[in-house]
Amino acid sequence: MVQSYEANVQYSAALKLSLLCLGGAAAFMTPPSLVTHPREMRSSSSASRRAAAAVVPRERRFVFNMANDEARESAVAASGAEEAAEKAAKLRAFAAELRLQAEELESKRDSEKQQAAQEAFDSFDTNDDGTVDVKELIAGLEGQLRKDFIKRMTKTMKRKPSPAEVDERISEMPGGSLLPMELAQKLIESYDTNGDGVLQPSEFASKADMRVRLDSLFADRAQEARLEAAAAREREIENRGADKARQEAKARGLALPEDFNDGPPTITDKLLSVLPYTLPLMDSLVFGAHIFQTFPTQLSFLEPLVAILLIYRSLPFSGLILFFGLQWFAAKPEVNKLVRFNLRQAVILDIAMFFPSIFAFIITSVLGEDSAKLAPLATVCNDVIFVTVVACVLYSIASSAIGVLPESLPILGKMNRESTRAKEDDGEKDDGEKSDE
Numbered sequence: 001m002v003q004s005y006e007a008n009v010q011y012s013a014a015l016k017l018s019l020l021c022l023g024g025a026a027a028f029m030t031p032p033s034l035v036t037h038p039r040e041m042r043s044s045s046s047a048s049r050r051a052a053a054a055v056v057p058r059e060r061r062f063v064f065n066m067a068n069d070e071a072r073e074s075a076v077a078a079s080g081a082e083e084a085a086e087k088a089a090k091l092r093a094f095a096a097e098l099r100l101q102a103e104e105l106e107s108k109r110d111s112e113k114q115q116a117a118q119e120a121f122d123s124f125d126t127n128d129d130g131t132v133d134v135k136e137l138i139a140g141l142e143g144q145l146r147k148d149f150i151k152r153m154t155k156t157m158k159r160k161p162s163p164a165e166v167d168e169r170i171s172e173m174p175g176g177s178l179l180p181m182e183l184a185q186k187l188i189e190s191y192d193t194n195g196d197g198v199l200q201p202s203e204f205a206s207k208a209d210m211r212v213r214l215d216s217l218f219a220d221r222a223q224e225a226r227l228e229a230a231a232a233r234e235r236e237i238e239n240r241g242a243d244k245a246r247q248e249a250k251a252r253g254l255a256l257p258e259d260f261n262d263g264p265p266t267i268t269d270k271l272l273s274v275l276p277y278t279l280p281l282m283d284s285l286v287f288g289a290h291i292f293q294t295f296p297t298q299l300s301f302l303e304p305l306v307a308i309l310l311i312y313r314s315l316p317f318s319g320l321i322l323f324f325g326l327q328w329f330a331a332k333p334e335v336n337k338l339v340r341f342n343l344r345q346a347v348i349l350d351i352a353m354f355f356p357s358i359f360a361f362i363i364t365s366v367l368g369e370d371s372a373k374l375a376p377l378a379t380v381c382n383d384v385i386f387v388t389v390v391a392c393v394l395y396s397i398a399s400s401a402i403g404v405l406p407e408s409l410p411i412l413g414k415m416n417r418e419s420t421r422a423k424e425d426d427g428e429k430d431d432g433e434k435s436d437e
Helices: 002-029 038-124 134-157 163-171 181-191 207-252 267-284 289-294 300-314 318-330 337-352 354-401 412-436
Strands: none
Touching (some): 038 207, 181 207, 267 300, 289 354, 337 354
């Protein structure tokens, strides 16, 4: 503030000096004809001095006003801070008072709860042994439960029931009591903190609190009963639908899942599972002519098959009859799963050998006499087909002999698994659809 005042004073002095200089310059540059009379000059100089002198009071007033404004602002700020501090102190005092009141109310409520729990315990502990067991708990709660039960009966019957009617209705309830032993035991367990099976005074609660918890146990039991009844109805509906579906499936000649013999195979089952491979093995002998000629001694053990093949080929429609016979036998659910699987796999293996014959027939028809040039290639293909069939048959026989499904063949095994699963799922699918209806 002082520096501002000094600057204003310096500014006023400089202004005076400038005015004097301007006046002198004007007098020097004014022509003689325009020179002012000395008296007029004196009056003009006096006016200039008065104007310059008036500048200083205005600057002083400006500085003083600024100082007064700052002082007033400081006073207002100090007053606001004092008021805020006073309000904060009042709020803290009010909060402390509220906390004190809340603590007093909490303490009073705890004291009342303890007193009510002690009174309830004294009324329940009829033998004065310092504990309340299940029987004492039932006896203590039964009176209030009976009163409430009579009120509900009165509301339902539109009149007050007689004691005999009340006793008869109670006897029809689960356990023949308003408070079954199992619920009373659960109620004790909910309060029994030390797990000794009885309640001490420190574990006891007021009758109102115990009644609330008991009502919760009743509600839980009712909910469990409703869920169990709903589940029983669903099971009954499913059983009726399943029985109806089974009867219809039996009438239509369909096999049900429980009809399939999927148990462990017996020795007879293992022997029966090997026999179906006679069909593909006999049909593969046609492809093994070159191998028989090359290794006649080594393959002499297959000569009985050649005799069987001759008999088999001599019978009319023998192949067709045997093919459909194996299919029919494989569809019987009472046949063991191992036998069914091998029957289908033998049929699939026999069908697989039909395609090379068709391919050879097409090549011969297209090329005519030129097909003889492919004889070496045809011989190699026949040898490969024969060896492959024999290997598949030997693997299947070995697996069946130990009671294991021969399902590891690269292509045939997958086809057989899908075919077997589809056949066995027909009965299950039909049974499920009927049950849904």
